[in-house]
Amino acid sequence: MKLDRRAFLASALVPLLSPGASLGAATPRRGGVLVVAADTEPRNLNPALVASNGVFFVASKVVEPLAEMAYTDAGLEPRLALSWEGSRDGRSVTFRLRPGVRFHDGTPFTSADVAYCALELWKKHQNLGRAFFKDLEAVDTPDPHTAVLRFSEPTPAQLVANALPPLTAVVPRRLFEGTDPLANPHNQKLVGTGPFRFVEHKPGQYYRLERNPDYWGAPLPWLDGIVYRVLPDRGAIAAALESGEIHLAAFSAVPLADMKRLASVPGIAVIAEGYEGITYQITVEINHRRKELADVRVRRAIAHAIDRDFVVRTIFLGWAKPATGPVPRFDKAFYTDDVPSYPFDPARAEALLDAAGYPRKADGVRFAVELMPAPWFEQTRQMGEYLRQALRTIGIEARLVLKDPAGHQKAVYTDHAFDLAIGSPVYRNDPAISTTILYESGLPAGVPFSNQYGYANPEMDRVIRAAARALDPEERAALYRRFQRLAMEDLPIVPVCEFTFLTVARTSVRNVASNPRWAVSNWADCWLEA
Amino acid sequence: MSPGLALARRRLAQAPAVLAIVITGGFLLLEAAPGDAVDAYVASLGGDAGFVRELRERWGLDRSVWTRFLLYLAGLVTGDLGVSLAFDRPVAELVLERLPITLALAAAATSLALLLGAGLGLLCGSRPGGLADRLASAFVLALNATPSFWLGIVLVLVFAVRLRWLPSAGIETIGAGYAGVARLLDVARHMVLPVLTLGLVYAALYARVLRAGMVEAWRSDFVRAARAKGLPRKRLVLAHVARNALVPLLTVLGLHGAAMVGGSVVVESLFAVPGLGRLAFEAVIARDHALLVGIVLVCALLVILLNLVVDLLYGRLDPRIELASERR
Numbered sequence: 001m002k003l004d005r006r007a008f009l010a011s012a013l014v015p016l017l018s019p020g021a022s023l024g025a026a027t028p029r030r031g032g033v034l035v036v037a038a039d040t041e042p043r044n045l046n047p048a049l050v051a052s053n054g055v056f057f058v059a060s061k062v063v064e065p066l067a068e069m070a071y072t073d074a075g076l077e078p079r080l081a082l083s084w085e086g087s088r089d090g091r092s093v094t095f096r097l098r099p100g101v102r103f104h105d106g107t108p109f110t111s112a113d114v115a116y117c118a119l120e121l122w123k124k125h126q127n128l129g130r131a132f133f134k135d136l137e138a139v140d141t142p143d144p145h146t147a148v149l150r151f152s153e154p155t156p157a158q159l160v161a162n163a164l165p166p167l168t169a170v171v172p173r174r175l176f177e178g179t180d181p182l183a184n185p186h187n188q189k190l191v192g193t194g195p196f197r198f199v200e201h202k203p204g205q206y207y208r209l210e211r212n213p214d215y216w217g218a219p220l221p222w223l224d225g226i227v228y229r230v231l232p233d234r235g236a237i238a239a240a241l242e243s244g245e246i247h248l249a250a251f252s253a254v255p256l257a258d259m260k261r262l263a264s265v266p267g268i269a270v271i272a273e274g275y276e277g278i279t280y281q282i283t284v285e286i287n288h289r290r291k292e293l294a295d296v297r298v299r300r301a302i303a304h305a306i307d308r309d310f311v312v313r314t315i316f317l318g319w320a321k322p323a324t325g326p327v328p329r330f331d332k333a334f335y336t337d338d339v340p341s342y343p344f345d346p347a348r349a350e351a352l353l354d355a356a357g358y359p360r361k362a363d364g365v366r367f368a369v370e371l372m373p374a375p376w377f378e379q380t381r382q383m384g385e386y387l388r389q390a391l392r393t394i395g396i397e398a399r400l401v402l403k404d405p406a407g408h409q410k411a412v413y414t415d416h417a418f419d420l421a422i423g424s425p426v427y428r429n430d431p432a433i434s435t436t437i438l439y440e441s442g443l444p445a446g447v448p449f450s451n452q453y454g455y456a457n458p459e460m461d462r463v464i465r466a467a468a469r470a471l472d473p474e475e476r477a478a479l480y481r482r483f484q485r486l487a488m489e490d491l492p493i494v495p496v497c498e499f500t501f502l503t504v505a506r507t508s509v510r511n512v513a514s515n516p517r518w519a520v521s522n523w524a525d526c527w528l529e530a
Numbered sequence: 531m532s533p534g535l536a537l538a539r540r541r542l543a544q545a546p547a548v549l550a551i552v553i554t555g556g557f558l559l560l561e562a563a564p565g566d567a568v569d570a571y572v573a574s575l576g577g578d579a580g581f582v583r584e585l586r587e588r589w590g591l592d593r594s595v596w597t598r599f600l601l602y603l604a605g606l607v608t609g610d611l612g613v614s615l616a617f618d619r620p621v622a623e624l625v626l627e628r629l630p631i632t633l634a635l636a637a638a639a640t641s642l643a644l645l646l647g648a649g650l651g652l653l654c655g656s657r658p659g660g661l662a663d664r665l666a667s668a669f670v671l672a673l674n675a676t677p678s679f680w681l682g683i684v685l686v687l688v689f690a691v692r693l694r695w696l697p698s699a700g701i702e703t704i705g706a707g708y709a710g711v712a713r714l715l716d717v718a719r720h721m722v723l724p725v726l727t728l729g730l731v732y733a734a735l736y737a738r739v740l741r742a743g744m745v746e747a748w749r750s751d752f753v754r755a756a757r758a759k760g761l762p763r764k765r766l767v768l769a770h771v772a773r774n775a776l777v778p779l780l781t782v783l784g785l786h787g788a789a790m791v792g793g794s795v796v797v798e799s800l801f802a803v804p805g806l807g808r809l810a811f812e813a814v815i816a817r818d819h820a821l822l823v824g825i826v827l828v829c830a831l832l833v834i835l836l837n838l839v840v841d842l843l844y845g846r847l848d849p850r851i852e853l854a855s856e857r858r
Contacts, residue, residue: 033705043571043618052575127577138591182588188618203617203627204804206704225702233799235683238700242691376573405573406817414569435578444579448572519596 026223026510032528034509037237037249038228041203046119046187047169051128053278053426056166056230056520057250058207062104063171063192066095066114067164069277069429069516075333076161077515079522080170080193086157088469093160097145101216103172103198111147115139119148121181129167132433158333158473162430163276165517185247195221195524205230215524220359222527240414241504243270247528248505248512250519255378256317259502267507272319274513275500277429279328282320282383283309284494285412285421288454293368293419297356299491302420303342304349305390312497315382319502323495325484326435329428330516333473334480339488349394358395366395369419373400374408374426383422383496414446416454424492425449431480436464439487455492534842541838549830553606556826557599559724566591567615567817589615604822611827612820616812621824622810629828631701632805635724635797635846636790638784642729648779654737655744655775656767667741673734682727682800689723696722699802724801728794732786737781743775748775776847784840787833 040054047059055259081095081098101109116140117404122129133278135155140148146169149160170193175186190198195217196209207228229246231237231253238254240246242265254262263270284302288294308322322327324337358366369391373384381402388398398420403411428434434449441456463486467479503519505512508529515521540685568586577585586592590601605612611621650670654663690698701720709753747753748771756766795807806825813822 035704040574041617043616046727050575054574125581127572127575127581130581131578202804203619203624204808205700205702205802208705229700229704229802230804231699233699233802236686236699236800236802239683239691243694243698245690245698403564404570404815406567406570406815407563408565409569409573419820434549446582447577447579448582450578 026529028510028525029530030219030222030526030527031224033225033227034110034223034248034523034526034528035229036229037229037240037246037253038207039230039232039234039237039251039253041201041207041230044182044187045201046171046184048171048179049115049125049187051126051166051169053251058209059190059192060194060520061196061209061226062190062194062198062521063169064194064522065165066168066170067161068521071515076164079305080114083162084157084161084164086155086160086471088471090154090156090469091151093151093155093157095147095149097147098216099145099346101193102214103193104191104212105172105175107172107174107203108144109170109172109193110144111139111141112144113170113173114147115141116177116396117168117170117299118147121176122167122169125181126167128428128433131437132163132167137275147288148158154469154471156469156471156473156476158476159430159432159468163428165521166433183185194522196223196522197224199225217524220524221522222525223523226523238262238504244506247509248503250501250503252377252501255328256319256505259317259319259406259504262504269505271334271503272500274503274516274518276328276330279330279427279498279500280369280424281326281328281427281498281527282379282496283322283323283423283425284387284496285418285423286453286455286491286493287416287419287421289416290369290419292356292358293369294398294454295356295489296357297352298358299494301349301352301356301394302396303389303491303494304345304352305394305396305407306342306387306496307344307390308497309344311383311386312420315379315386316497316499320497320499323498324488326425326427326487326493326495327431327480327484328498331427331429334431334477334484336481336484338481339485339487342491342494346393353394353396363396364395364501368397368399370401371398371420371422372408372411373402373422373425374412374416375403375405379499380420380422380424387420387422409448413448413450416445416452423449427498431483432468435485436467439483440464451492453492455490457486457490460486460490495513503523532846537841537845538838541834541841545831552826553603553823554599556823557602557819558595558816560817561595561816562821563814565817567819570616570816573797598819600775602823611824612822614813614818614824616816616818618819621820623670623806624821625806625824625828628804628809630805631803632794632798632807635721635728635794635803636787638721638725639728639732639788640786642725643736644783646729646733647658648740650733650737651740651744651775652767652772654741655748655771658741658745661714663741666737670734670737670741674738675731676731676734678727678731679796679800681730682723682797685687685723685726686800696720699800701803721803721856723764723796724803727800728790728797732790735782736752736779740772740775744771747771747774749787773847777844779845780840782846784837787836 005417023149031270042055044050045055047055064079067076068079080098082098084093085094086093095110103109123133123136135151135153137152138148138150141386150522172191175191176184195212195215197212199208199210200224201207210225234255238258239251260272262268280362286293286299292298312320312322324338327335329335353366371388372383374380384400388400391398425438437450439460440451441461443450463479463483467476470476470479503512511526572582614621614624617624635647650666654666686698697720700718753770756770764858794805795811798805798808810825
């Protein structure tokens with residue numbers, strides 16, 4: 001039977017598919033412990049120091065950021081900050097903080113905590129914050145509920161706002177000041193302001209969180225607690241869902257091939273929403289140090305050889321969309337489809353390769369490459385298999401080289417020992433956070449998920465720099481549209497498709513996917529049916 | 531000095547050399563794998579050049595492999611197994627936390643395998659070629675050909691998903707607050723499926739080894755002599771045929787001591803059992819030298835001890851073996 005995403009969604013995915021519908025469908029009930037599958041146990045669980053979805057999945061319920069993404073026109077809703085406003089010169093952003101908030105240790109949350117986290121944790125140590133807050137020179141705290149972030153260079157308020165959900169988790173200054181932040185025990189035993197308090201972590205077994213009765217958002221949260229069961233095997237996660245031992249598995253923890261079967265199990269729903277704010281792409285990364293691949297005609301030929309619809313249909317079973325450029329469609333502020341496109345056309349690909357001076361030889365092969373699919377997802381590996389076959393049809397012989405995460409990271413991003421690689425970059429709400437780094441030149445070797453491809457275009461660098469400093473949102477948007485056009489003209493990497501994850505949950509779990517970063521948000525409004 | 535004590539002394543004298551090889555091999559093998567612990571870590575989260583560089587300095591990975599190895603050895607001689615980079619915890623603490631779980635799983639699975647394997651082996655070997663032998667041998671062969679991960683999945687589907695008699699994963703009910711006997715029963719309930727998965731495949735192997743040994747023993751002169759003098763069949767099978775077939779079974783059992791830890795990687799992952807096998811797998815993926823060497827070291831010690839026990843048992847089963855070892 002053909003798996004059609006729309007038919008599938010319509011028939012099997014029940015009311016949870018629409019966040020609005022689930023919100024209004026019934027009256028929330030207090031109580032119950034939500035049991036969730038987790039497949040990793042981060043060495044450092046503090047989201048103020050480590051901005052990653054693996055950390056946020058657990059920590060976002062305990063430690064909150066200044067704002068969270070929302071399915072609203074504004075795109076953001078307040079958390080620890082009630083409002084934020086940038087100065088005309090772009091040198092400061094003023095935050096009005098929520099009064100009456102207490103950390104789980106009973107101490108009040110104030111602007112001093114924001115100042116400490118911004119200067120000592122986000123800017124100095126956080127994996128993404130170090131680059132993002134590099135121009136942050138001071139944080140003024142005129143009163144306990146006002147924090148003014150001061151930048152040495154003009155910094156767009158729009159960019160700062162877009163970075164709030166992933167980069168601004170606040171932990172208590174009192175517990176970190178005067179210590180080595182990276183060795184602080186509260187990086188595991190989290191203390192925050194969130195709707196849930198950290199209770200315990202049994203390594204290899206579970207994390208346990210309990211309801212914070214003093215939450216600023218009372219009567220939220222609805223749940224009495226959350227248990228994350230560590231289940232490293234994906235088949236075991238599906239079995240635990242079916243047997244009713246867990247309520248929910250996020251981040252496509254169940255293999256896509258099992259989704260259709262699970263959706264037909266009474267009491268289980270597959271939910272495709274709630275991840276738009278962390279959209280991933282499948283890309284073909286191209287090493288420009290290789291003579292043949294430095295020629296844009298060859299890169300375009302590779303793009304023409306890829307049948308994106310086939311990839312979406314076959315590898316993602318419909319749960320993806322063909323990508324048009326480096327920015328996903330969900331980002332209405334910056335996305336444009338007014339860019340060069342490379343429809344599936346093997347004949348055109350062959351003509352481009354002939355024109356580039358790489359005709360088929362006697363054995364039918366034009367040249368050979370090494371193709372290294374990233375090990376991050378089953379789909380990156382499957383895309384490697386598909387691309388090998390697609391390239392063969394246009395006369396490029398690709399040899400698949402599979403490595404584990406450490407091996408892949410070193411080969412691609414440090415040693416540049418690859419010809420083609422399959423990557424899966426994540427888009428984090430603004431091109432400047434983790435997308436332009438894929439196109440910017442001059443980055444030292446060893447920086448993960450960055451332009452280690454040997455691609456350099458001064459115009460691209462100029463646009464990226466200008467957009468990062470443009471204070472007017474319209475001007476920024478125009479620059480990022482230019483960025484997308486350049487990216488698709490030069491094609492240093494080939495965006496193939498964009499995808500978000502799926503959540504599989506018992507239908508008794510309500511308010512799933514209530515915002516675009518749901519899996520990594522605080523779940524205060526999530527509740528369990530009796 | 532008794533022969534057993536002499537053997538133990540000889541084996542223990544060899545142990546330091548074995549452990550030195552194991553430590554060096556474990557450390558250098560992981561070093562030979564591409565990428566280091568920082569590569570493994572940043573691959574899961576990203577970061578800028580400074581973040582990567584500072585992490586490498588903090589974790590001591592900016593030093594040469596030999597410096598790190600010597601520092602590790604220096605720690606080791608003072609009894610310090612180092613700190614796991616992947617878990618940010620002392621290796622000794624991690625290993626001691628997981629070892630009892632793996633040992634319990636391995637002991638239970640081995641006991642099951644021995645009981646079932648010996649039973650089936652006896653059934654087959656007591657009358658080779660008979661109907662019982664043919665039926666049981668077919669069953670044993672099928673079981674022997676079954677991969678443990680597949681068997682595990684089937685057991686989960688039947689007993690956890692369909693019948694809901696047993697939990698599908700984990701080692702205890704989270705947050706139940708059980709204590710004493712209630713907790714023991716809860717853990718036992720959780721261990722049923724992993725023990726069956728690990729034990730059944732080995733049971734098939736033990737049954738085949740025992741049967742083969744018994745078939746061989748039936749052809750021996752002493753068995754023929756015993757039959758000729760009219761020894762009752764039951765006594766003949768148990769005291770002569772089966773006893774002689776136990777020696778190869780014991781050899782296989784000794785070899786499986788290490789394999790149980792290795793083989794439990796799959797079972798521990800499938801059933802979310804936080805044991806040493808899964809920890810070893812995570813150590814390799816994270817390029818965590820100290821943790822991997824710590825695990826390998828403990829496993830090597832276990833293997834040395836197990837082999838010593840097996841060697842001592844050889845002598846009890848067959849005095850000729852003890853005599854031979856004394857002559858060396």
